Amino acid sequence: MSTLDEQALIAFRHELHRYPELSNEEFETTARLRAQLEHHEIRILDLPLATGLVAEIGSGEGPLVVLRSDIDALPIEEQSDVSFRSERPGVMHACGHDFHSCAALGAAILLKQQEAQLAGRVRILFQAAEETGQGAPVLLATGALHDAAVIFGIHNDPTLPPGVIGSKAGPLTAAVDRFKVTVRGIGSHAARPHESIDPIVIAGQLVTALQTLISRNAPSNDNAVVSVTQIHSGTTWNVIPDSAWLEGTVRSFSAETRELLSQRFHQIINGIAAAFNAQVEIDWQAGPPSVVNDANWVEFALEQASQSGFEARVVEASPIGEDFAFYQQALPGAFMMIGTGEPYALHHPAFRVNDDVLAPTARYLSELAVKALVKAS
Ligand SMILES: [Zn+2]
Ligand SMILES: [Zn+2]
Known part of the structure; x- marks a missing residue:
């Protein structure tokens, strides 16, 4: 049974939230993530990336499955009342990318504990510059997704209740x-x-x-x-x-x-x-094209959401933009909305995420990757 120090993960999320960085300027965020991965002895790929990084868990045999998170913040002055409010004037994690990167880190830690049993390799992307739509093409150009069977991505969704994971086949974002x-x-x-x-x-x-x-x-x-x-x-x-x-x-x-x-x-x-x-x-x-979910893989990811203790929901498409769409032009992928039940919309100055959902999301991502390796074998 894999274990996760949930309080440590939440504390690290608060640290990232306190020190947000704009797209392509995520140097400290990258260093913080690197230190966490190294602390857990998780392999980091040597790629030509100025910011962001890619971790890998598993052996050379078997399929390659990719989990994607993003790490950048927005040029917004934070007006939330949390104790770990941004200490950088005019910069804020108002899209919850601190939540995404910590959920991916948690998944990496859980997967590392089962490394010997994995049916292949899992690559975990901590992608820079999502908000400007520049990050995904840069990561694709490194070749890190070459030969990958599938890519999964998540975004927090304040409009869905906590405990719900939503998605749909076909177009999900605009x-x-x-x-x-x-x-x-x-x-x-x-x-x-x-x-x-x-x-x-x-x-x-x-x-x-x-x-x-x-x-x-x-x-x-x-x-x-x-x-x-x-x-x-x-x-x-x-x-x-x-x-x-x-x-x-x-x-x-x-x-x-x-x-x-x-x-x-x-x-x-x-x-x-x-x-x-x-x-x-x-x-x-x-900007990025529409996120278009692969019907088989999104059904699989929603099924796994149920098995991981979430309520899986088929949701409506949303006119937000998401540069995950660039990956789906190269390989099949599914993008999932993680309910946080918060009052403020994405990009609102008072935006918040729900820490209670962080560890369950990390567990979900790790279980999704384990099962996807088996399915892709
Ligand atoms: Zn955003
Ligand atoms: Zn976002």
Whole structure:
């Protein structure tokens, strides 16, 4: 029977929470995780990673199964009332990646105790830079997932009660695209608008026209979202400015709709700019695709959730983004939502996770890996 020092694991989670680091700056977090792994004599792969690391347990024979956690924090000033609040101004673990990395560490410790009995190898990813969508491609490029049979990932979910693990076959999270549009017109005195090409009027038309992406272009049976979240122009009341810019995001679940929305977005923006005789620049930043769960492996992972003492639930897809999707383009994978039953949403300044769920999640991940090795053999 494997044992886990639950209090030590929770204390380590609080330590990570106290010292959060932004994407690609997780140097101390990586050092802390490395020290924990070394303390438990868990092998760490020698990979060209500036931050983040990959641990391995098991022998060279048999299949390779991968568990993935993420380690980065967000540029948010923490407003939670926990005693281990962030000590770094403007940086916070507001997505619970401290919880994910500790659950993965706990799983590694449990797997290490059964190393001789494992039917293959388990690699445990402590991935950097999830929030910027850069971390997964970097890890894939190291070759650490080459020949892996399956990858499992988790995310805490404040909207599900503790004790519940949720997921579904097919699309689970959205593809995330980000846009910035700059309108260049001609400024003038506010009293002589005929001498201007007014970027504010044009920006208003753009925002209105973009609404038709969802209402008239996206198939009505395939969810998508367009949100304009910033719009800036002008400096005072009696001058028409010469430029305006707006920024926002497009979320979609299928590759076809994602492509369609990108195409129509560019047509609408360029068409309206031409109609009003203005110049536009479109900065379109494609983020991760949709997390698409392998039907067999997600069924297996939900079944294991029940066997590990959780209530397994089939949940709705969610329009959040998650760079785990990049791994699923290379190998089959299943991504699971771990219920924490907390009042604040992901990325909220008062966000919290539920420590009671940490050790059970670690146990679940270790049991999932053990069984997956057998299934993949
Ligand atoms: Zn996040
Ligand atoms: Zn996250």
